[in-house]
Amino acid sequence: MVLMSDPVVSLTNVQVQFGGGRIRAVDTVSLEVARGEVVALVGESGCGKTTLIRSIIGLEPLAHGSITVEGKPVGMGRGLRALRQRVQMIFQDPSGALNPRHSIYEAVAEGLRIHKVKGHEPTLVAEALAAAGLRPAERYLRRFPHELSGGQRQRVLIAAAMALQPTLLLADEPVASLDASIRGEILALMRSFVDTHGVSIIAVTHDLGLAWNIADRVAVMYLGRIVEVGPTEDVLRAPKHPYTQALLSVVPEIEGMEQQILVGETPDPSRVPAGCRFHPRCPLVASGEADRRGFGDKCRGVDLELEPEVGSHQVACHAVANG
Amino acid sequence: MSVLELQDLCVTYRTDGGPVPAVRGVNLTVEAGQTVGLAGESGCGKSTIASAVLRLLPRGTEVSGKVLLDGEDVYAMTPGRLRAVRWTSAAIVFQGALQSLNPVRRVGQQIEEAVLLHSTQSQAAARVLVGELLERVGIPAARADHYPHELSGGQRQRVLIALALACGPKLLIADEPTTALDVMVQAQVLALLEELQREEGMALLFITHDLSVLTHACQRLAVMYAGRIVEEGSSKEVFADPQHPYSRALAAAFPTIGDPISRMNPTGLAGDPPDPSALPSGCPFAPRCAVAVAECSTLDVALRHAGVGRSAACIHVDGPDV
Numbered sequence: 001m002v003l004m005s006d007p008v009v010s011l012t013n014v015q016v017q018f019g020g021g022r023i024r025a026v027d028t029v030s031l032e033v034a035r036g037e038v039v040a041l042v043g044e045s046g047c048g049k050t051t052l053i054r055s056i057i058g059l060e061p062l063a064h065g066s067i068t069v070e071g072k073p074v075g076m077g078r079g080l081r082a083l084r085q086r087v088q089m090i091f092q093d094p095s096g097a098l099n100p101r102h103s104i105y106e107a108v109a110e111g112l113r114i115h116k117v118k119g120h121e122p123t124l125v126a127e128a129l130a131a132a133g134l135r136p137a138e139r140y141l142r143r144f145p146h147e148l149s150g151g152q153r154q155r156v157l158i159a160a161a162m163a164l165q166p167t168l169l170l171a172d173e174p175v176a177s178l179d180a181s182i183r184g185e186i187l188a189l190m191r192s193f194v195d196t197h198g199v200s201i202i203a204v205t206h207d208l209g210l211a212w213n214i215a216d217r218v219a220v221m222y223l224g225r226i227v228e229v230g231p232t233e234d235v236l237r238a239p240k241h242p243y244t245q246a247l248l249s250v251v252p253e254i255e256g257m258e259q260q261i262l263v264g265e266t267p268d269p270s271r272v273p274a275g276c277r278f279h280p281r282c283p284l285v286a287s288g289e290a291d292r293r294g295f296g297d298k299c300r301g302v303d304l305e306l307e308p309e310v311g312s313h314q315v316a317c318h319a320v321a322n323g
Numbered sequence: 324m325s326v327l328e329l330q331d332l333c334v335t336y337r338t339d340g341g342p343v344p345a346v347r348g349v350n351l352t353v354e355a356g357q358t359v360g361l362a363g364e365s366g367c368g369k370s371t372i373a374s375a376v377l378r379l380l381p382r383g384t385e386v387s388g389k390v391l392l393d394g395e396d397v398y399a400m401t402p403g404r405l406r407a408v409r410w411t412s413a414a415i416v417f418q419g420a421l422q423s424l425n426p427v428r429r430v431g432q433q434i435e436e437a438v439l440l441h442s443t444q445s446q447a448a449a450r451v452l453v454g455e456l457l458e459r460v461g462i463p464a465a466r467a468d469h470y471p472h473e474l475s476g477g478q479r480q481r482v483l484i485a486l487a488l489a490c491g492p493k494l495l496i497a498d499e500p501t502t503a504l505d506v507m508v509q510a511q512v513l514a515l516l517e518e519l520q521r522e523e524g525m526a527l528l529f530i531t532h533d534l535s536v537l538t539h540a541c542q543r544l545a546v547m548y549a550g551r552i553v554e555e556g557s558s559k560e561v562f563a564d565p566q567h568p569y570s571r572a573l574a575a576a577f578p579t580i581g582d583p584i585s586r587m588n589p590t591g592l593a594g595d596p597p598d599p600s601a602l603p604s605g606c607p608f609a610p611r612c613a614v615a616v617a618e619c620s621t622l623d624v625a626l627r628h629a630g631v632g633r634s635a636a637c638i639h640v641d642g643p644d645v
Binding site: 044045149150151152179180181182183184185186187188191206207208209212213214232233236237246247248250251252259261262263 | 364365476505506507508509510511514532533534535536538539569572573575576577578580581585586587588589590591592593595596
């Protein structure tokens, strides 16, 4: 793993378990995010990507491993309030995240009060709304969530998050519930905060197009573990893990790539297969290629973690490890 | 004869806040065995069209124009005839599989009920058919005894497809069938629809906001905005070379991975879709349009010919009106 000099967030061998250890939702994940970097965390439902980012703001206790934000360990007790100002979160469904009886002004001002942000509150609120593209801000202050469109509501949540000047923004499927034409606008807004404020973003998504649009790096998760990580161009244009390859092959925009539709349902984290956790769905194993090339037994029997690769592109796959 | 033909279809909802024109003069044809895509954002009227085809709109909704299923006017049918036509001539797969299935009944029973209502088969024969239908959509027949909550999202969506296929419809209307699903499961469901359409010779009207999915799955494509079709043509051409600025924005919304232009450059469309109860005068897209000219605020352009088998409703298209 490439060690960064000054990561905003650093996860080391993080494990999150549910059901008394029966379910390993996040299983030994290490990841660092640099200042001003956007990392897309990609994977299917149930792969643990949302659990992973929840653990960064102390919403999930760690079974093993550690997380530091700006060098300070994330614990469960004291210090959480300060942490939750530095780390902000936005969600998939902006309607559910806003209190329907609070005006837009209140929605943004609440965080400022909780965290006792210095300054003239009405000015801070208006500035935050304007920065999130709700201009003129005065037009929105007294309105209520139901009077806004889905895209505008997501802008309110981004304004409320950015008003606290976080160093890290965690975005859980930030555009999945928005209309196609609104999607790009919100992504552009998120990227603009990176470029102007130097905020770092971890965006959880199943949308590889989002990663291509705004992310510096992509981390692909499968059953609680990162199976491939690297610069966006490398991972999306030259994927090495069969799972990443399959995910890319079913994106309708990519022409000329043979579709590899994986059979079966999204895997169950309470029953992690032995060996490489992807092997029951892996095309290399199913086609017998893994056996022909002599590493099939490893796929079925040997669990593996990310191995250092050329540059900073890392993969957890026996096919790659065995040339 | 076309399986489905919409002639100048208008649908106006009656609400406490006054009439809301959701569909404003739509002409659309789906031929036997053809897949037609209907694209557009929330509130553009695309789901209203799905409901209008089988007269599933709320009571009091005003409908004018014609809906012809196999040449027969749906709005002139007697209640008995309408009941016969639903499911046998056309069936709908709605989005949100969890809400569409009865949570306290086994999925097999729900399919069986549809079969028994629409045919004279015995219960035993219907049960065999249910098993076949489930196998057809890739679910083990034994799952017929399961309740909806015991199935995954992808499986529930497959059950809905099996349900729609129960009476061998000539036309399947799929309204956002994959929106709530994961990428891999979405690909599975799309492949299934494609296979069914090919093997059963069924016509498919595919409704979604994701233009890239439609381009993949459909031969023809109609793009809707504010209750009207603003562009129509072969799906490859509409996606690769859109003539209407709205289709252009939709096509650009989902980036092509590997394309340097969209790298670190998300593109969207400023503004929000118009409120159907308060449409702007002139072209309804003008307030969000990057290439609007002065006339656009007063002139509402109808669909114009824009090449072979293509049309677009934009002042910048030179062809004669369709």
